[in-house]
Amino acid sequence: MYRYLPMTDQDQRDMLETVGAASIEDLFHDVPEDVRLKRPLDLPKALTEPELKRTFMQLAKQNVTTSEQPSFLGAGVYDHYIPSVVNHVISRSEFYTAYTPYQPEMSQGELQAIFEFQSMIAELTGMELANSSMYDGHTALAEAAVMASTQSKKGKHKIYLSETVHPEARDVLTTHVKGPGCEVEQVAARGTVTDVEALSEALDEEAACVVVQYPNFFGSLEDLKALRRICDEHGAMLVVKSNPVTLGVLTPPGHFGADIVVGDTQPFGIPAQYGGPHCGYFATTKKLMRKVPGRLVGETVDEDGKRGFVLTLQAREQHIRRDKATSNICSNQALNALASSVAMTALGKHGVKEMGEQSLQKAHYAKKALEGAGFTCQNNGPHFHEFVVELGVPADVVVDRLRDRGIIAGFDLGRVDTNRRQQMLICVTEQRTKAEIDEFTEALVEVAK
């Protein structure tokens, strides 16, 4: 018996009769004999709901969670409070069991929710518009770089990619540009920020765009004003990847004149869940509106003149333009965009700012405590809620020792840079209490001896 399958034996007989088939076998006569599977699939036996629940709880229990242990891990995925309303809204099955809103008259709820998401992202990033979402921040960055380079004048095909962008985002971008054949030029870091002078010298007339992150992978704040100026000197676009939780506090990239701003809204209402699904965002200017990848929702009116919402500018998209589309993206992350919208709405104008501010304050409190304990912070210039600490011993050893003490350590930078084997990227969000930070500092002093 399968509780998801309502067809009874009687139904089957009646339906076969209507169809005019003698058996189920008949309906599959077009599957050639030599490609048929002549044995049952080799899968574990079916489980009832109670058995299934037990099995999955066993698997889940083997994982150490950030709700059980204080975590100082960030590096692209952040532990922020998720208001209870978020899960209640996204658990409404009118939202989560719906498809992409192709029929606007019966999908106004989803369409308006996306329109509100687009509005919030545009406002946070300081850009003129945003799309309905991308898979994640990293693929959004790759799409942004490709868009900038295919959009630019002929001969401008180089993507200048800063080494201070998240290493995995750089990898994703590098894989992604192989298809369109864009050239990627690495821009070196000076300490923990983009080497602006080196960039200024390296940039040439073939530059389509400069790609940076703000705050960057090391938590440091790039000088977007200087970067904008350099881009202008060479007619290049400025593409910025940005953590939206910081933009309640920081001057948004749009106010510095960024052409495209992307990132991941995971910090708003989306759990880490081992790295996905999260939710990419993509914000840009009106000038580039018709080149944007993915879905866009626009406001319009119905036949009675009443406000309503529709998917719009679809002539960019794969289901209309096929091989001429601006991207191949179809399914995106609508439900997670909804989760982020609800979180941003619940926190509101001041809560979003406060969440960012508290993280900033607590990270600086932690940094001061660690510096007081004799560690040196590697960040040159201002940083947000992440920073790099020199440990004096290999970071992987420190990670293990903190693990023994029930603390989830920061990110071992040796994993991505052999020159940084003794450095740890530490993240402190508003979720960490003073007591946890103090305990972490003490533990670090002891294990890094």
Place this chain on the structure above:
Amino acid sequence: MRQPEMSLIFEESEPGRRGAVLPALDVDEAPLEELLPQDMIREAPPELPEVSELQVMRHYTELSTRNYGVDSGFYPLGSCTMKYNPKINEDVARLDGFTNIHPYQPEADVQGAMQLMYELEASLAEITGMDHVTLQSAAGAQGEWTGLMLIRAYHEANGDTHRTKVVVPDSAHGTNPASAVVAGFDAVTVKTDERGLVDLDHLREVTGEDTAALMLTNPNTLGLFEEDIVEMANIIHEAGGKLYYDGANSNAILGWTRPGDMGFDVVHLNLHKTFTGPHGGGGPGSGPVGVKADLMPYLPHPLLTHNGEKYTWDYDRPKAIGRIKPFYGNFGINVRAYSYIRTMGAEGLKQVSENAVLNANYLLKRLAPYYDAPYSQYCKHEFVISGRRQKKLGVRTLDIAKRLLDFGYHPPTIYFPINVEECMMVEPTETEAKETLDAFAEAMIAIAREAEEEPETVQEAPHHTPVARLDETTAARKPVLTYQASLEKDTAKS
């Protein structure tokens, strides 16, 4: 029922309200100016809504009542496999041990998650008949692109750099040609013949030394099984190309046949279709990619391995195409899919396809007297009908779709595939009961009758939805994509 215009959340905002409150800061507060340079401090907080918690709930609950999901009613949207999304999947995916784990935690602390992924990979490899599966890709389109990048790397490694073309049937999903281009290939179209299947002669014509791959959905988007699949595989393989399986329609073949056995070299699956991941109003999905052994070295970073004791991520794979996505794919969706596979087992999955195919054939049979059915053979899990008979009466397929809304159904996919005039593509899925199919058939028959007797009822539909037909032309001509732009527009008007 028409409903009053709904306010935007921004319009419900009043200064001083909060829907969530954080604990007070428990460390010494430094002046912001000491931590950040003046020009990096945001001048004014972002204009986000200020509403109470109940207002948040009311707003989104009201929005949800103006939406429609599988739980609301029948959703026969072809090629989208709108089957029931089991509730236990949602429960297990929300277990603390799955939601609150960070992708950079030590491997020893996330062995349960890694085991689940490993077992899911093995199950999907068995279901598809492939040698290895990666769960990396985020959705179907990303799976397609990943698969094509693997094929590209394979050809390049063999010095076959002249293979620049990917053959795609004219009935293929739009993502197929789009993914081919994003992966750096040119898309070449192969025609569909009068049987609704790939025209073999034309396939031979367009296949050659420059062929990198053929992308194929089987059953195809007309709901028909490509019965010449063995011959097609031979044509492509003899030319040195690879065969790509778009798994969007795999709901029709579970336990009956496997892409790997049909000769496919790469497959992607849409876990948010066949394997019950909820569609979420447009994602998140999950699009695992399976390959035969000769393509394994190129699989993206990182690869999940197991040495009998411990699960680890392997990054030491020099031929890999690189990274395609951060971390390890859409884990949360993968948990749901594995929950489904463990619920159904081998026998259950086979029955899924059998019931899906019988449901589709039954519904086709019931509709065939009233709408044109362009193909005579049995369909698989979905079928197409044409509204060309109704078009002659002045009623378009779009009108029929809108009229279905009045009957409380989500319409089928319309105007796709593009090679069938006034197309409606219907996929009932196996989770629908016969009574539901009968009721839907009656509604379709009633609409066919209306088209003959009172066409304006259909042409002016929908009559009972919260809003009337929307002006999509103006939306595209003068795009208003944000609340801010909406405000400017209003100011300009007054």
